[in-house]
Amino acid sequence: MALLTLLAVATIAIVRQRSLFGVVILAGIYSFLMASLLIALDAVDVAMTEASVGAGISTVLLLATLHLVKATEMRPIHANWVPLLVALVVGGILVWGTISLPPFGVADTAVHQHVAPYYLSRSIPETGVPNVVTSVLADYRGYDTLGETTVIFTAGIGVMLLLRGMRRRDDNDRGDAA
Amino acid sequence: MSLDLILRIGTKLILPFILMFALYVQFHGDYGPGGGFQAGVIAAGMVILIAITFGMSAAKRVAPQAVVERMVPLGVLVFAGTGVVGLLLGKNFLDYSVLGHDPVHAREWGILLVELGVLITVSGTMTALFYAFVERGR
Numbered sequence: 566m567a568l569l570t571l572l573a574v575a576t577i578a579i580v581r582q583r584s585l586f587g588v589v590i591l592a593g594i595y596s597f598l599m600a601s602l603l604i605a606l607d608a609v610d611v612a613m614t615e616a617s618v619g620a621g622i623s624t625v626l627l628l629a630t631l632h633l634v635k636a637t638e639m640r641p642i643h644a645n646w647v648p649l650l651v652a653l654v655v656g657g658i659l660v661w662g663t664i665s666l667p668p669f670g671v672a673d674t675a676v677h678q679h680v681a682p683y684y685l686s687r688s689i690p691e692t693g694v695p696n697v698v699t700s701v702l703a704d705y706r707g708y709d710t711l712g713e714t715t716v717i718f719t720a721g722i723g724v725m726l727l728l729r730g731m732r733r734r735d736d737n738d739r740g741d742a743a
Numbered sequence: 744m745s746l747d748l749i750l751r752i753g754t755k756l757i758l759p760f761i762l763m764f765a766l767y768v769q770f771h772g773d774y775g776p777g778g779g780f781q782a783g784v785i786a787a788g789m790v791i792l793i794a795i796t797f798g799m800s801a802a803k804r805v806a807p808q809a810v811v812e813r814m815v816p817l818g819v820l821v822f823a824g825t826g827v828v829g830l831l832l833g834k835n836f837l838d839y840s841v842l843g844h845d846p847v848h849a850r851e852w853g854i855l856l857v858e859l860g861v862l863i864t865v866s867g868t869m870t871a872l873f874y875a876f877v878e879r880g881r
Contacts, residue, residue, distance in 0.1 A: 622788065632877075693851040696774055703778070704853065711857075714860065718815055721869075725871055729875065
């Protein structure tokens with residue numbers, strides 16, 4: 566509960582903050598709080614990913630982006646009521662959706678009855694890997710993980726082409742002017 | 744130059760431990776939390792720490808840009824190639840049981856290879872992105 570309160574405080578601070586440097590640091594804090602929350606829920610693999618990717622690399626890459634752009638957020642030109650309305654409606658629908666969820670941590674819900682027992686009981690005899698998260702990620706659901714890797718590959722190539730291509734055009738412009 | 748002596752020595756001291764931790768997370772992923780994604784990010788973090796403390800030229804001596812950029816597609820190829828081996832040997836795509844004599848052992852190998860592919864792509868992409876941002880800023 567304390568972690569959830571801190572998460573809410575961090576979110577409000579991010580929204581109110583005008584300095585983008587502050588926003589990046591607060592987003593890092595948010596990720597660390599999220600990682601602590603995931604550890605409290607015994608999801609260590611996800612917590613580790615959140616801490617390393619969310620708090621680590623994302624913060625570094627966002628700071629690198631701030632290096633390229635201005636570091637203060639401009640005041641909005643017109644009042645943005647439509648995004649606020651969309652956010653409130655979507656948030657309301659999500660909260661409404663959680664009402665019909667089964668109680669937290671109950672063992673006999675649908676999600677724990679389908680493939681989870683199969684994975685838990687067959688992981689060691691079938692793959693010899695004690696960490697079920699790893700065996701599901703890399704073996705039973707290997708196709709999904711291949712897709713994830715391809716997403717990272719595509720995103721990386723895209724950003725690199727974007728940043729490089731822009732520089733080359735700049736160089737050409739400078740050459741023409743001279 | 745002399746003021747950041749503590750920073751430089753401190754960074755030098757923890758660098759091998761960061762790499763060690765990345766490899767631990769990678770290869771202990773079968774037994775504890777961790778795997779290719781996390782290990783790749785930690786390894787890339789080590790290179791970024793070198794770049795921040797000692798400058799880009801030092802980072803590029805450790806991880807040359809050409810190598811890093813080739814790692815991005817190489818990892819996907821390792822992953823997909825592991826799947827294609829299963830296909831060529833008469834099983835389904837990404838069926839690892841053909842990789843060894845004993846199917847259980849073979850699947851352990853398959854997981855290891857696939858995680859290696861993830862590690863290569865993730866660490867390569869993160870480092871290459873950081874390089875691209877820093878060079879764009881010049």
